[in-house]
Amino acid sequence: MTAAIEVRELSRTYGSGDIAVRALREVSFEVSVGDMVCIMGKSGSGKSTLLRQVGLLDMPTSGSVLLDGRDVTAMKESLRRRLRLERLGYVFQEFALLPELTAEENVYLPALMLGRPRAECRARAAELLGMLDLEERARHRPSELSGGEQQRVAIARALVNRPVVLFADEPTGNLDTASSELVMESLARTNRELEVTILFVSHDPDHRRYANKVVQLRDGRLSEPVG
Amino acid sequence: MAGAPTLRVAGFLGSRGITRANRGITVLTVVMMAVIYAELLFVPSLIQGANDRIEFELRAYVTSSITISPSGSDLTIEDPGSLLASAREDPEDSSATATVLAGNQVSHANRTDSWPVLAIDPTSYARTFTTPKALIAGSFLSPGATDQIVLGLGIAGDDRTQSSTYGASLQTVKVGDPVTVTLLGGRTHVFTVRGIYKTGLSDANDRAFISTATADSLVPFLKGKVSSIYVKTKHIGQEQAVIDRLHHLRPGVEYQSWQALGARIKDITGSFNIIKSILNAVSLVVAVIVVFIVTYVDLINKRRTIGIERAIGISGPSITLSYMLKAAVFAVFGVALGIGLFYGVALPAVRHHPFEFPIGPVYLSVTSGEIRSDALILVVVAVVGAALPAWRATRTRLLDAIWG
Numbered sequence: 001m002t003a004a005i006e007v008r009e010l011s012r013t014y015g016s017g018d019i020a021v022r023a024l025r026e027v028s029f030e031v032s033v034g035d036m037v038c039i040m041g042k043s044g045s046g047k048s049t050l051l052r053q054v055g056l057l058d059m060p061t062s063g064s065v066l067l068d069g070r071d072v073t074a075m076k077e078s079l080r081r082r083l084r085l086e087r088l089g090y091v092f093q094e095f096a097l098l099p100e101l102t103a104e105e106n107v108y109l110p111a112l113m114l115g116r117p118r119a120e121c122r123a124r125a126a127e128l129l130g131m132l133d134l135e136e137r138a139r140h141r142p143s144e145l146s147g148g149e150q151q152r153v154a155i156a157r158a159l160v161n162r163p164v165v166l167f168a169d170e171p172t173g174n175l176d177t178a179s180s181e182l183v184m185e186s187l188a189r190t191n192r193e194l195e196v197t198i199l200f201v202s203h204d205p206d207h208r209r210y211a212n213k214v215v216q217l218r219d220g221r222l223s224e225p226v227g
Numbered sequence: 228m229a230g231a232p233t234l235r236v237a238g239f240l241g242s243r244g245i246t247r248a249n250r251g252i253t254v255l256t257v258v259m260m261a262v263i264y265a266e267l268l269f270v271p272s273l274i275q276g277a278n279d280r281i282e283f284e285l286r287a288y289v290t291s292s293i294t295i296s297p298s299g300s301d302l303t304i305e306d307p308g309s310l311l312a313s314a315r316e317d318p319e320d321s322s323a324t325a326t327v328l329a330g331n332q333v334s335h336a337n338r339t340d341s342w343p344v345l346a347i348d349p350t351s352y353a354r355t356f357t358t359p360k361a362l363i364a365g366s367f368l369s370p371g372a373t374d375q376i377v378l379g380l381g382i383a384g385d386d387r388t389q390s391s392t393y394g395a396s397l398q399t400v401k402v403g404d405p406v407t408v409t410l411l412g413g414r415t416h417v418f419t420v421r422g423i424y425k426t427g428l429s430d431a432n433d434r435a436f437i438s439t440a441t442a443d444s445l446v447p448f449l450k451g452k453v454s455s456i457y458v459k460t461k462h463i464g465q466e467q468a469v470i471d472r473l474h475h476l477r478p479g480v481e482y483q484s485w486q487a488l489g490a491r492i493k494d495i496t497g498s499f500n501i502i503k504s505i506l507n508a509v510s511l512v513v514a515v516i517v518v519f520i521v522t523y524v525d526l527i528n529k530r531r532t533i534g535i536e537r538a539i540g541i542s543g544p545s546i547t548l549s550y551m552l553k554a555a556v557f558a559v560f561g562v563a564l565g566i567g568l569f570y571g572v573a574l575p576a577v578r579h580h581p582f583e584f585p586i587g588p589v590y591l592s593v594t595s596g597e598i599r600s601d602a603l604i605l606v607v608v609a610v611v612g613a614a615l616p617a618w619r620a621t622r623t624r625l626l627d628a629i630w631g
Contacts, residue, residue: 027566057538057625057626057629058625059627081537081540081542082540084538084539084540085539085540085541086540090538090539092538092629093537096531096535096538097535098532098535098536098631099532100243100244100247101243101246105239105243107240109236109539109541110234110539110540110541111542112235112236112239113232113236113540113542113545114232114234115230115231115232115292141247157539158539161540171392188256
């Protein structure tokens with residue numbers, strides 16, 4: 001199967017000299033198209049750091065990330081932004097919706113940025129909100145939604161531009177058990193039905209069951225082979 | 228140049244930011260802009276009002292619109308009748324009058340000093356100058372008045388000895404009192420004070436008026452001569468056209484507009500204009516700082532939002548433009564409210580209760596040009612005040628922005 005993502009010798013050090021913190025140490029693995037990868041590890045093991053480097057939200061200190069065989073590590077920020085907009089999707093731990101927009105507007109904002117007609121954007125948002133059982137909440141603002149609903153809106157937003165990879169950083173970190181199940185089911189369904197490659201971070205061992213691959217980290221290193 | 232999606236997203240984010248922002252903060256921001264704008268208008272308009280007052284006093288009591296005086300070594304203008312008639316011919320000239328210096332010393336009791344005593348035709352003088360309306364006691368000269376005199380407060384004093392302004396006056400002269408005038412040629416004559424006037428200009432208060440009829444009988448060698456002719460044009464700004472016409476008809480005399488004559492006044496108004504410019508600059512700097520702080524605080528609160536926008540691929544220019552649009556709209560509403568406050572509250576209030584300056588009551592005076600330029604300045608300041616911190620926020624490390 002084609003490698004959607006290749007991570008080669010990836011390291012990330014914060015600070016320098018005596019106060020330098022090596023959050024990630026020469027991590028390498030591959031993710032195939034359609035994989036659902038769970039990045040696991042204890043708190044401080046480098047899970048989120050890894051996701052941010054691969055997701056082009058941060059620049060690694062060394063090593064490289066290849067998307068569809070193309071090295072994207074040293075790209076200019078404008079090109080990285082373009083890639084984030086067109087090919088990647090994000091779901092953050094905290095419900096990162098824009099408070100002044102409705103659920104529907106939050107979902108179709110990235111599509112507007114791509115220059116798509118408003119009607120097409122709205123139709124796509126409606127389709128995704130419907131898929132995630134949120135059609136009734138389309139006109140609500142984030143403050144009027146529950147945590148689980150907000151996170152599912154964030155998933156819909158991440159999918160609006162039909163990304164090839166979706167990154168989710170502890171998407172259930174702030175949710176109760178029932179809402180967590182709903183969100184994880186939504187991610188799994190997205191992976192299954194839309195064939196979107198998904199990398200998600202979790203500290204909950206139970207979430208392994210949603211993944212076909214697990215990246216286990218300890219002190220910034222892979223603690224076991226990816227599989 | 229920003230592309231269409233960039234502008235579209237900026238408009239989308241900006242409009243949502245405006246319509247769905249916290250209402251209290253929105254209202255406070257607009258009110259703050261309005262107060263800044265009204266303040267930007269108020270102080271300069273007060274100073275302009277003082278300038279206008281000084282110029283009004285000058286025209287109303289000293290120079291009228293145009294002063295015609297003898298040229299060279301001549302002390303009088305011969306045959307003033309034809310020039311006066313020519314001046315009155317033009318329908319644009321509302322009036323013209325002449326004065327002749329008939330005396331130069333006024334005495335009362337044991338006090339005496341030199342002041343100009345002017346002979347006037349009370350009727351045409353009242354049409355050309357506002358002095359008859361500036362009386363604080365008694366009445367103005369009637370056309371046939373003989374042996375009567377109207378004094379400026381700077382001569383009469385009117386018992387205002389506690390004021391240093393009138394220390395050099397006759398101090399205690401009141402309406403009905405006799406004063407002795409030394410006329411040109413050395414003859415003295417006793418006049419009864421018919422009225423006392425007071426204007427905002429101290430120079431204008433140091434003059435006395437008698438009627439031409441009295442002067443003709445007491446100083447016959449001045450008959451048919453005048454020292455100055457004054458022309459009042461219907462509107463300000465017509466002076467040069469009238470001067471050109473009259474000069475063509477009667478060369479050999481000196482024509483000067485009130486603007487040219489008010490050199491001393493120009494020093495005062497010039498100083499006021501400098502103060503006005505300084506206050507304008509200070510107001511503007513305050514406006515820039517306040518708008519900048521408000522926008523900056525708003526943006527600090529929105530830092531995480533901006534981080535998320537960037538993370539999902541929204542371009543920096545879209546984000547910056549959205550905040551600029553928001554600031555521009557708030558500024559426009561602020562300007563509108565500020566104009567409302569200025570015209571609806573400040574102007575009527577000052578119209579009913581003008582500021583009492585030594586030069587007289589001062590009203591607010593503002594031109595539409597100033598309203599437009601101040602509005603434009605405030606909007607530009609607000610937009611720049613929003614653009615800089617927004618632009619900076621889009622340049623910070625993405626992760627720092629996302630985590631607030």
